[in-house]
Amino acid sequence: MLRSLDIRDMLLIDRLELDFQPGLNVLTGETGAGKSILLDCLGFVLGWRGRADLVRAGAAQGEVTAVFDLPAGHPARTVLDEAGFPVSDELILRRVNGGDGRKTGWINDRRASGEVLRLLSETLVELHGQHDDRGLLNPRGHRLLLDAFAGVDLPPLRAAWTARREARAAFTEAEAALAAARGEEEFLRHAVAELDKLDPQPGEEAELDARRRAMQGAERIRADVARALQALGSDGAEGAMLDAARWLDGAAERAEGRLEAPAGALQRALIELGEAVSGVEAALEAMDFDPRDLEATEERLFALRALARKHDVLADDLAGLAETLRTRLGRIDAGEGNLARLTDAVATADAGYDKAALAMTAERVAAAKRLDAAMAAELAPLKMERAIFETRLAEAEPGPEGRDAVAFTVATNPGAPAGPLDKIASGGELSRFLLALKVCLARGNDALVLIFDEIDRGVGGATADAVGRRLARLAEGAQVLVVTHSPQVAALGGNHFRVAKSVEGGMTTSEVAALTDSQRIEEIARMLAGEEITPAAKEAAKVLLEGRA
Template sequence: MLRSLDIRDMLLIDRLELSFGPGLNVLTGETGAGKSILLDCLGFVLGWRGRADLVRQGAAQGEVTAVFDLPPAHPARAILSEVGIEPEDELILRRINGGDGRKTGYVNDRRVSGEVLRQLSEVLVELHGQHDDRGLLNPRGHRALLDAFGGLDLSPVRQAWAARREARRALAEAEAALARAREEEDFLRHAVRELDDLAPMPGEEAELDTRRRSMQAAERIREDVARALQMLGAEGAEGAMLDANRWLEGAADRAEGRLDEPIQALSRALIELGEAHRGVEDALSAMEFDPAALESAEERLFALRALARKHDVLADDLAGLADELRQRLGRIDAGEASLAALQQAARAADEAYAEAADALSVARAQAAARLDRAVSAELAPLKMERAVFETRLAEAEPGPEGQDAVAFTVATNPGAPSGPLDKIASGGELSRFLLALKVCLARGNDALVLIFDEIDRGVGGATADAVGRRLKRLSEDAQVLVVTHSPQVAALGTNHFRVAKSVEDGMTTSTVAALARDQRVEEIARMLSGDRITEAATEAARVLISG
């Protein structure tokens, strides 16, 4: 609910503080008094795009503050949370218009953009008038209005659409992946065959390199080791030492013991020489290798390294690469079966969506028929019993909200061509169409403040009374503000405000005053009789107010 509106230095308003109440709030005044200025100022603080020259002449800046009450479940709370503002029970919107044209907006003293104000305005206020293109005259919103009127549950269609979209996404990704895989199928099959032929093993490169180095080293030193073994053997040091030992032992009996120690040392040396001979002999035996084995090890090592360079991986990763390439080939081989399953899933999702969307279309057609009957019932008291209102459904591009386009159309007389509301109906007829439609659509919706700008223009008498009573009915479920020239409408107001204009020292100023009962009688009498208020007009005003 709009609780208050504070305006400073805007257009013809110097300083104005208004407090609104629940129910039907009516604003009256002579033509040109400035009633539309209030709506301009309210639209300004709500971020609506409008006239640029809003600042009062001579003022440095203009400012508008609007205070709304927010019940716990009000949709404005979600918008506030999204922009990082903690929702409270009171919502204060403030917007400043500088003399240089710059505009600054605040929500609960937090600076915000005009876009945030406009988002909030969508869930706070709904304006209806002869030139309204934000609400009922905008065909883009007709489908949502019909769904709300019919109480339709769109969740099955939304869920089916999401499942359909996911199934189609999975199918498209699989088709693209299979197409990419097929482009490299020849390469994959050749690479896998090449890797399978080589059959690389993790750690094999290091093992082959060690063996190769060992055989290469043995090849270089084996000749020297063999020569050394020969020099240590019977034809070398061992033979010479045995001969020396035999000669010394033959001479020892005649040497009077002087050769005993040398002979013992030579015996020990022969033992050590034997151990050295056996060690060198063992080493030489270990160095024996097949030159073909060295050639084979080198060939395999070079083949491993060449294949690793070809695939830009480490040699130890070749085995894993082979497994990966085999998997990719497997996906190609199994791709057709997998693709067929995904295609079947996509067809099933399409069918499920079509079924849910068809059911929603049927429900919409039924709701449209009920809405048409309801609007027709409302048009009769508004002296438009010959007019025909029709909710038209047409096929639209499928989406999460179904496959229907919805448009409200009218024909002012039976047999006359029908068309969009704002193209067929005249000003007064359009106002009554909008009111009848809003009465049918707004029941039970207390989230919005409904504003009607001279929606009763061009009607009077019983028709004006019917307009007023429908506005009164709307105000039972939502706060209603109406700018009116009709005394019948004004008499039904819960709260009555009079807009007046005065000129002082060459400066024109608009003021707004809340009226007490006696003042209401006087104002409605003025609306009935004009400048000269008669006793008859005053009595008629009392009768209208008393109902």
């Protein structure tokens, strides 16, 4: 609910403070008194795009403050929370228009952009008038309005649409992947066969390289080791030393002990020489290999390295590459089966969406008939019993909310062609169509402040009274603000404000005052009689006010 509106130095307003009440609030005044200025100022603080020259002449800046009550569950709370603003039961919007044209807004004393203000305004205020192209006259919103009237349950349909979209996306992705895989199928099969034939193992390259180096090293030194063994063996040093030992043994008896020490040293040397010969023989035996082993080792090592270069990977990664390529090849082999499964999933999702969309269409068709009947009942008291309102459904592109296009059409006279509301109806007719439609669509939602800007223009008498009573009915479930020239409508208001223009010191200003009961009689009498208020006009005003019940 809009609780108060504070305006300073805006257009013709010097300083104005207004307190609004629940129910039907009416604003009246002479033509040109400045009633539309109030709506301009309210639109300004809500971030609406409007006229640029808002600052009062001679003022440095203009300012508007609006205070709203936000009960628990009000949709504005969600907007505030998502935008990072603190949420409370009171919402204070303030916006300043500098003399240089700059506009600055605040939400509860925190800076806010015009975009956030506009998002908030959609949850706070709904404006209706003869030039209403934001709400009821916008065909793009007619389906939403019909759904709200019908109270349809959209989440199951949206879920079916999501399942359909995801199933189709999965099929398209798999089909594209299979097509791309088929383009490299020949390469994959050749590469996998080549890798499987070689069967590379992690760490194998290092092992082969070490073995090859060992065999190559042994080949280079084996001849020297063999010559050393020959020099140390029985045909070399060992044989000579054994001969020397025998010769010393034969001469020892006649040497009177002088050969004992040399003979002992020679025996010890023979023992060490034997160990050396054994070691050299063992080393020579270890160096003994088949040259074909070296050739085979080199061939495999070179094959591993060549395949690694071919695939631009390390030799140790060839085993992992083989598994990767084998997996890709497996996708091709399993691709047809996977596509068949995904095709079935798409068919199932399509069927689920079609069923939900058809059910939604049937629900909307039934709701359209109820809305048309409700509109006929509302239009008759508004002196438009010959007019025909029709809700038309046509097939549209499938989407998360079905495949129905909805349009509200009217024919103002029997036999006349039907067409869009704003193309067929005249100004006064349009106002009544909009009011009847709003009454039919109302659901007792008190979240929105409903504003009607001279929606009763062009009607009078019993029709104006019917308009006023429908506005009063709307006000039972919501706060309603009405700018009106109709005394019948004004008399039905629960709260009455008069807008008046005055000139003082060459400066024109507009003022708004809340009227007492006696002042309401004067104002409604003026609306009935014109400039000269007669006793008869006052009596008529009293009758109108007494007939509010």
